Amino acid sequence: MALLDLQRRFQAGLMAGDLSAIAPLVRRPAGLAVHSHAARAMLVEGLADNFAKTLGWLGGDAFTELALAYIAITPSDSWTLADYGSDFPDYLRRRLPDDPEVAELAALDWALRTAFNAADPEPARWAQAQAIDWEGLRLKLAPGATLLAFATNADAIWAAIPAGPVTPVQAPGWVLVWRDRLDPRFRRTQGGEGDLLAAVASGQRFGAACDASGASSHAIGGWLRDWLSAGLVVPRA
Secondary structure (H helix, E strand, O other), X not given: OOHHHHHHHHHHHHHHOOHHHHHHHOOOHHHHHHHHHHHHHHHHHHHHHHOHHHHHHHOHHHHHHHHHHHHHHOOOOOOXXXXXXXXXXXXXXXXXXXXXXXXXHHHHHHHHHHHHXXXXXXXXXXXXXXXXXXXXXXXXXXXXXXXXXXXXXXXXXXXXXXOOOOOOOEEEEEEEEEEEOOEEEEEEOOOOHHHHHHXXXXXXXXXXXXXXXXXXXXXXXXXXXXXXXXXOEEEOO
């Protein structure tokens, strides 16, 4: 058996807790249970830290069950647990299609963690240049900023944990996540701001996106000032 194949089989069995699959691969299998438990517990702890509000909503037992199932098919590929779980929200969306608020809570947890770990936001000095072609300008979200499309009121649920329960309801809209100095923040966009920001962030030219939005120039000007003040958007290279 090639070494790489052996390593992959060993890792898969270890993360799935399937000792029968990996016992024949080692000389002394007696200690495999301890090793498997420790490795899986470490990853569950990492997910619990990265998705603290999701844990608070689901409860420890339900979260651990989902985390272990995720770990069994998603080995860590980073030296730090802070990077583990990037697709955990998508996994929860597939596993819990009737409870969309769970995946959205996880997406918000991850976006806030990403914002915290991102490079320091910089003032948008580029926007002060006199020769900017705003009509043709293409923008993107700055590192650490995320725009989440929500179907529920998961942002309100997140803010209420653990003080009090909020009933999940349908509440389609955009939730913007960014870092303000050292503090990750989020807010639900109002009016057509989220649609315009999504269009701009997708690479549409700023002028065309504004025209298609149907928003007033006054509203667009206010949104743009907010984006630039928070360092949310930067020009595409």
